[in-house]
Amino acid sequence: MFQSAIEARSDREFPRSHVLMTATLMTPHGALSVRIRDISVAGAQIWAESEIPSDCDAVLKRGPFFAAARVVRTGDRAAGLEFYRLLSDEEFASAFHRSSRPAAVPA
Numbered sequence: 001m002f003q004s005a006i007e008a009r010s011d012r013e014f015p016r017s018h019v020l021m022t023a024t025l026m027t028p029h030g031a032l033s034v035r036i037r038d039i040s041v042a043g044a045q046i047w048a049e050s051e052i053p054s055d056c057d058a059v060l061k062r063g064p065f066f067a068a069a070r071v072v073r074t075g076d077r078a079a080g081l082e083f084y085r086l087l088s089d090e091e092f093a094s095a096f097h098r099s100s101r102p103a104a105v106p107a
Helices: 002-006 089-094
Strands: 017-027 030-039 043-048 057-062 065-075 078-083
Touching: 017 043, 030 057, 043 065, 065 089
Parallel strands: none
Antiparallel strands: 017 030, 017 057, 030 043, 043 078, 057 065, 065 078
């Protein structure tokens, strides 16, 4: 599976993949450009150039990937997100694809 190929070794219940990808975090205070530092099927750690609101609902978006989450911890422009449900393998894999355009169909 795609996920097993990119998993980082860890003692976490849900292993996180260490990445550096741009995304958008939509919060009740507005949208923020963020960098995803690591991600799993259960949550993500992100970083932003500005302060990230704490203890609020949010949506993490990257291309075709959307995940509803709770901001569970913040500090030093970083935040931990806990997704409201575990992502499927397909949803998890979509976080690694930037384009939101459908693939071209060969003629």
